[in-house]
Amino acid sequence: MAQSIGILTAGGDSPGLNAAIRGVGKAAIGAYGMHVIGFRDGFRGLMQDRTMRLSGSELSGILTVGGTILGTSRDKPNKMPVGNEVLDMTGAMIDTYRKYNLDALVCLGGGGTAKNAYHLMQSGLNVITLPKTIDNDVAMTDMTFGFDTALGIATEAIDRLHSTAHSHHRIIVVELMGHNAGWLTLGAGLSGGADVILIPELPYDIQVVAEAIKQRKLRGSGFSIVAVSEGALSREDAASMAHARTKKKEAEGEKAKGKAGARLATLELQMKDRTLNLSRQLEELTGLESRVTILGHLQRGGTPSAADRLLATRLGAACAKLIHQGVFGVMVAARGDGAEPVPLGEVVGKRKVVPLDHEWIQTA
Ligand code: F6P
Numbered sequence: 102m103a104q105s106i107g108i109l110t111a112g113g114d115s116p117g118l119n120a121a122i123r124g125v126g127k128a129a130i131g132a133y134g135m136h137v138i139g140f141r142d143g144f145r146g147l148m149q150d151r152t153m154r155l156s157g158s159e160l161s162g163i164l165t166v167g168g169t170i171l172g173t174s175r176d177k178p179n180k181m182p183v184g185n186e187v188l189d190m191t192g193a194m195i196d197t198y199r200k201y202n203l204d205a206l207v208c209l210g211g212g213g214t215a216k217n218a219y220h221l222m223q224s225g226l227n228v229i230t231l232p233k234t235i236d237n238d239v240a241m242t243d244m245t246f247g248f249d250t251a252l253g254i255a256t257e258a259i260d261r262l263h264s265t266a267h268s269h270h271r272i273i274v275v276e277l278m279g280h281n282a283g284w285l286t287l288g289a290g291l292s293g294g295a296d297v298i299l300i301p302e303l304p305y306d307i308q309v310v311a312e313a314i315k316q317r318k319l320r321g322s323g324f325s326i327v328a329v330s331e332g333a334l335s336r337e338d339a340a341s342m343a344h345a346r347t348k349k350k351e352a353e354g355e356k357a358k359g360k361a362g363a364r365l366a367t368l369e370l371q372m373k374d375r376t377l378n379l380s381r382q383l384e385e386l387t388g389l390e391s392r393v394t395i396l397g398h399l400q401r402g403g404t405p406s407a408a409d410r411l412l413a414t415r416l417g418a419a420c421a422k423l424i425h426q427g428v429f430g431v432m433v434a435a436r437g438d439g440a441e442p443v444p445l446g447e448v449v450g451k452r453k454v455v456p457l458d459h460e461w462i463q464t465a
Contacts, residue, residue, distance in 0.1 A: 103204035103424045105136045108155065110169040111143035111176075111210040111217065115233040115247030116405035117413035118169040121209050124417020125231075126160045132418075133425045138201060143174040143210075144217060148181060148193045150200065164410060167403040169209075177217050191224050198226055205229055205424045212239050212452055215432055219445040227429035230445065231416050235401055238282035240451035241443045242434035246416070249408040251278070251400040252288045258396055259293025262326055270323035272314060272383050272391035276376040278400050280332035282454045285400070287461050290328035297325065298465050299379075301332035302455045304339035307379070311386035318389070327383070329376055338372055416440050 106129055110118050122139070129135040139153040140146040153159065153171060163170055176182070181190040198206060205227040208218040211234035218228040232239040235251035255277050266273040275295075277286040283300025290298035297313055299305050314325045334342060345368050349361040380391040405413070412435060419440035420433045431442035455462065 103133070103135060103427070105138070105201060105203050106205045106207060106424060107138050107140055107147070107152075107198065107201060107203045108171065108207045108209070109140040109143055109147055110171045110173045110233075111208060111214040112173065113175070113211070113234065114168045114173050114401060115211075115235055115245075116167050116250035116401070116403065117246035117409035118171075118173075118209055118233055119163040119166045120405055120410045120413035121231050121233065121246060121417045122155070122169070122171065123160045123163050124414040125207055125420050126155050126417075127157075128418040128421035129424065130157065130160075133421060135204075135421070135424075139171045140197075142172040143176055143214075144178050144190075144194065145174045145176040145181065146172070147197050147206070148176075148178070148190045150197045152201075164414075165404050167405065175213070177213075178220055191220065194221065195224060195226065203227075205429060207231070207420060207424075209233055211236065211245065212449070215239065215445055216449045219430075219449045222430045222445060228445070229420055229424060229429055229442075230432045230448075231413075231420055232432055232434065233413070235285060236279050236282050237284040238279075238453050239432075239448070240453045241432065241448050242453075243437065244412065244435045246405070246409045246413040247401070248284065248288075249412070250403075250406040251285055252292065253406050254400050254403070255285060255289035255396055256292040258394070258399070259289055259295055259326060259328060262394060263294070263324075266324040266326055266392075269390065272325045272327060272380070272387065272389050274327045274329060274376060274380040274383070274391060274393045276329050276331055276393065276395045276397075278396070279330040281452060283330045283333070284455060286328050286330040286333070287455055287465065291461060291465055293326070293328070295326045295328035296322075297327040299327065299329040299333040300455060301330050301334065302457060303462070304334050304336040306336055307382055307386065311383055314383065314387045314389065318387070323389070325389075327379070329379060331376070334372070334375070335379075338375070341368055342372075 137155040237248035345365040352361040
């Protein structure tokens with residue numbers, strides 16, 4: 102029977118992380134009599150043995166608080182920057198785990214965290230993960246916590262941009278987070294009534310976008326809201342990126358690999374200001390004035406929505422129950438109103454992007 106567990110939060114922070122820490126902790130302590138400790142700043146804190154007591158008092162009053170009381174980092178166990186080097190620090194993490202006689206390590210994070218947890222699982226630790234990210238791109242779960250809050254914030258931003266765009270007869274290009282998955286942009290674009298929605302899954306044709314805006318103007322709407330994911334690309338850029346990525350994958354030998362890598366890096370750099378470029382291009386093609394709003398980390402900050410608090414709490418409680426039952430090496434996935442353990446091997450290496458035949462795309 103599990104007696105001691107550790108919890109860490111890794112990857113980008115997300116509203117609902119504290120609700121999940123609280124959900125796991127209160128159920129583990131209250132229902133199963135476990136001892137709970139937290140590790141600070143993700144896998145780095147586990148490596149450095151930096152802990153935080155998580156008893157009743159630390160778990161109180163955090164349900165509504167944004168961010169994570171444990172701190173987070175994007176550090177990976179097997180590729181950890183230490184001084185001037187990047188080292189495999191898995192051994193140090195195993196030592197910390199053993200030092201506290203842990204029966205399980207709970208890792209709260211997205212796809213990258215699931216991969217890192219899977220690595221620790223293969224190194225012999227009992228791990229269990231919960232899916233969080235505002236991107237909603239973790240495979241094998243209906244939903245991740247953090248997404249609903251970000252959706253609300255982004256939708257409110259689009260609502261507010263409407264009145265100023267309307268008053269000035271302008272285009273406003275609003276950039277939302279999401280390098281690879283367009284869930285947030287598509288969801289907020291639909292909820293906020295954006296006139297054009299551009300997501301990474303569906304490379305766009307700038308002429309088609311400009312034409313749609315011109316048509317709106319002809320129909321009497323002199324303003325347009327363009328919601329764009331930070332990872333959305335034009336068809337031409339998507340083709341160049343895909344080509345550069347294939348070249349990098351296929352490159353053999355140090356020299357060829359270096360050249361292909363440099364080409365990809367240059368392309369990525371050139372595309373860094375793509376939202377600004379998109380806005381400029383639309384000005385030229387439509388004759389309308391255009392402005393850019395980048396929502397950035399606003400989408401990740403602050404208090405979680407009720408839906409995220411509920412999701413994080415119930416997944417957290419389900420997680421404690423699974424640990425009590427001795428179920429490890431899984432992600433606690435959201436399935437309808439319930440929670441289901443999914444083997445980590447089925448989660449890692451996959452990303453849930455928007456399927457092109459998804460209902461939200463049809464609706465848009
Ligand atoms: O958490 C995922 C995410 O929000 C992505 O959508 C975004 O591109 C990225 O994090 C930003 O990360 P950082 O805060 O490390 O710049």
